[in-house]
Amino acid sequence: xxxxxxxxxxxxxxxxxxxxxxxxxxxxxxxxxxxxxxxxxxxxxxxxxxxxxxxxxxxxxxxxxxxxxxxxxxxxxxxxxxxxxxxxxxxxxxxxxxxxxxxxxxxxxxxxxxxxxxxxxxxxxxxxxxxxxxxxxxxxxxxxxxxxxxxxxxxxxxxxxxxxxxxxxxxxxxxxxxxxxxxxxxxxxxxxxxxxxxxxxxxxxxxxxxxxxxxxxxxxxxxxxxxxxxxxxxxxxxxxxxxxxxxxxxxxxxxxxxxxxxxxxxxxxxxxxxxxxxxxxxxxxxxxxxxxxxxxxxxxxxxxxxxxxxxxxxxxxxxxxxxxxxxxxxxxxxxxxxxxxxxxxxxxxxxxxxxxxxx
Ligand code: ADP
Ligand code: IOM
Numbered sequence: 001x002x003x004x005x006x007x008x009x010x011x012x013x014x015x016x017x018x019x020x021x022x023x024x025x026x027x028x029x030x031x032x033x034x035x036x037x038x039x040x041x042x043x044x045x046x047x048x049x050x051x052x053x054x055x056x057x058x059x060x061x062x063x064x065x066x067x068x069x070x071x072x073x074x075x076x077x078x079x080x081x082x083x084x085x086x087x088x089x090x091x092x093x094x095x096x097x098x099x100x101x102x103x104x105x106x107x108x109x110x111x112x113x114x115x116x117x118x119x120x121x122x123x124x125x126x127x128x129x130x131x132x133x134x135x136x137x138x139x140x141x142x143x144x145x146x147x148x149x150x151x152x153x154x155x156x157x158x159x160x161x162x163x164x165x166x167x168x169x170x171x172x173x174x175x176x177x178x179x180x181x182x183x184x185x186x187x188x189x190x191x192x193x194x195x196x197x198x199x200x201x202x203x204x205x206x207x208x209x210x211x212x213x214x215x216x217x218x219x220x221x222x223x224x225x226x227x228x229x230x231x232x233x234x235x236x237x238x239x240x241x242x243x244x245x246x247x248x249x250x251x252x253x254x255x256x257x258x259x260x261x262x263x264x265x266x267x268x269x270x271x272x273x274x275x276x277x278x279x280x281x282x283x284x285x286x287x288x289x290x291x292x293x294x295x296x297x298x299x300x301x302x303x304x305x306x307x308x309x310x311x312x313x314x315x316x317x318x319x320x321x322x323x324x325x326x327x328x329x330x331x332x333x334x335x336x337x338x339x340x341x342x343x344x345x346x347x348x349x350x351x352x353x354x355x356x357x358x359x
Contacts, residue, residue: 002042002044003044003205007052008041009040009338012057013220014055015061017062018058021062023062024063025116026058026064026066026278027065027066027086027090028055028059028064028066028067029058029067030089031089036081036082039078040078043049045071045072045074045078047071047138047142048142049072049075051082052345053075053202053203053235054082055067055082056073056081056202057198057201057304059201061198063258064198066086066275068082068083068086068194068275068343069275069276070083070272070274070276071138071140071141071199071203072138072266073138073139073272076102076266076272080096080102087276087279090277090332091280091335092193092331094332094334098268100267100268100269100279100280100334101272101335101336102265103338104337104338105254105255106251106337106338106342107251110245110247112244113244113247113342113343114244115241115242115243115343116242116246118352123153123240123288124240125154125189125238125240125286125288126238126240126241126243126246127189127285127287127288128235128236128243128246128247128250128283128286128342129236129283129284130233130254130284131229131232131273131278131279132230132261132271133231133264133272134231134232134259134262134264135264137151137231138203139204140199140202140204140227140259141204141206141228145207145215147211148210148211148227149210149211150210151211151226151231154183155226155261156171156226158257158260159171161260162256165181166222166252167249167252167253167256169215169216169222169304171213171215171226172213172214173212173213174208174212174213175210175212175213177213189237189288189316190223191292192214192224192228192233196229199228199286204274212226212228213225213227221238221240223236223237229273230273230274230278232257234253234257235250235255236253243285243287246285247342249283256260262295263340270282279333279337280332280334280336283333283341283342284316285329285330285341285344285345286327286329286347287327287329287345287349288314288325288326288327289325289349290324290325292324293356293357293359300314303352304348307344307348308331308348309328309329309330309331309344309348309352310329310330311326312328312329314326314327327335329345330342330348336358
């Protein structure tokens, strides 16, 4: 079946809306040229996803950074003329013929990542997360309610099998969680937020809160998000700047989960995720940090860009800094190993702290 004239009209309207919006600086706008629209507007994946599914979030949200999502794995190849240049731009020049290196989480190397802030002057906390997609399931817009519930029960069974005392914990489904507990978990930076307009417009929040939830250990230093943007987000976090300890725990956690579930990996793009910004390693290693002197300077963002770091606000993506605290992380996740992604954050933050001390 071909793409309906209705959908093609919406794709063309979306293109025109982006063109007419000088305030929009997304990668979608940059790479959705007229030629790309004409080349892709009548294409459909085997699961029925089309170009509108890819672009609709960035069209609805002109303040998107990226603005596109892959409804299923095939979308990354079928809609290559849009994805490839955008991926190259986001991930430090990862070319269309480049290949993600083999996984290297950093086993045996974590002791090289000593505490970045032993006196506790700058860093509030450190967090490293990675995403995983369960083999055999597409991404959000193509999932049915039954898929969500089935995936949740599969991963819950895996969580129940975690016996390592540092990792073991409990799964808390969002469905039935009190608003009070949910809000507190969000406020404390443990849980994903509710009603993300970027995900909503990408058709990623259907049947919410069904199939969504969070697993965590007692100390809330090892956490797993279920069915938010990605099928799984595996997270290690703790107070302070001991990156090595945080990574060590993440490695243990990822290996424990991987033993029990096959995840989708592509030869070229590495671990597959819903958003192209997360492909490859899927690793975002971040600190919540106070750098009052250098963050007040006009070139703070360009210094971070030069160190291949991304600045976010205190409540994550699309939020603002509060009380002078920034979330600073590696930006690229594809074209380097997991350990290199963490090291990029580590070296960059060490440099920023040195600049702050010297300022
Ligand atoms: P993701 O990191 O999974 O891409 P977000 O940017 O939305 O998603 O962040 C999710 C949550 O993790 C937010 O509440 C954010 O404040 C929190 N977070 C990120 N980095 C840190 C950190 N270093 N310390 C504490 N919380 C963090
Ligand atoms: N990954 C996704 N949440 N993000 C990059 C959204 C955006 O385009 O700003």
